[in-house]
């Protein structure tokens with residue numbers, strides 16, 4: 294059973310919705326117009342609509358029969374603070390804002406699945422269509438979970454799609470375990486003792502200590518993390534000093550850490566703190582570490598990832614499904630939902646990504662040809678999970 298026929302008939306309507314959302318991008322927690330569009334469509338198609346979780350979040354619910362089983366399907370609605378470089382008719386009409394990550398497509402595909410399932414109702418139980426704000430750094434998924442998403446809308450499992458340029462149209466990829474990384478940030482402040490550059494013995498040189506710390510940090514991934522796992526420790530900046538003949542009193546450095554498992558995340562943070570504490574002891578000065586955790590790793594649950602791959606194979610054909618794609622070191626706040634409920638995220642092919650058409654690029658555009666695959670995938674996930 295390939296793409297659902299009825300879904301293909303909805304293509305023109307859904308493309309129109311997608312292009313309208315693309316033309317009106319809104320940033321983190323400001324998705325007022327987008328959530329109005331979503332809520333109006335869901336109500337028009339006969340769903341129960343709940344608004345206000347995480348400010349602009351919308352949850353639509355379809356129920357049939359008395360089964361207590363329920364599935365959550367999630368899309369994100371927000372855009373990015375960047376200027377669009379495209380000149381097609383549906384380009385952004387909002388200066389300095391752009392749907393450069395395809396969340397316009399994700400929202401549209403979830404709407405399409407809601408419309409199809411509202412018409413056909415070939416399931417027993419509840420389908421919760423979760424439209425979240427603020428994926429791009431605002432943690433809208435976390436806020437929805439904290440505000441009781443899964444208490445108000447209990448789900449046995451939750452699934453999401455992210456489009457992926459570089460994977461062909463009509464192809465889906467996923468994997469059990471980590472799909473995306475945790476993204477953390479750190480600042481290290483070395484408070485040493487400044488001096489005349491010609492009299493270093495009268496001070497404690499923070500530039501030398503910063504150099505030792507930068508080199509020691511390189512040993513975390515190469516010597517502490519299991520070589521089969523992936524991790525990144527990057528020093529993004531070093532700030533210190535202002536003159537040829539002065540040893541400065543302080544150096545400030547910082548960067549990002551990416552890890553794909555909670556255990557490695559703890560390990561890397563601990564090692565950064567150890568290295569800085571060791572440097573402080575060695576030199577008799579103070580080294581302050583501010584380690585800030587961002588999104589956790591997006592870790593697919595094995596059974597749900599396998600189920601998603603089976604459904605993907607039904608829609609796209611086995612040859613078009615990758616069941617064990619390599620993890621990527623970007624981050625996603627669907628991770629918070631996967632930490633709360635079993636589930637999986639999949640990559641949906643957006644085409645080859647020609648002309649620089651990759652995510653977060655000013656020429657990016659979601660590919661409308663992917664819509665029927667995403668809608669069919671969401672719809673079939675629900676039908677199979679809630680088999681009547």
Ligand SMILES: [Zn+2]
Pocket residue numbers: 393394429652653
């Ligand atoms: Zn993005």
Ligand SMILES: [Zn+2]
Pocket residue numbers: 394395396428455
């Ligand atoms: Zn995204």
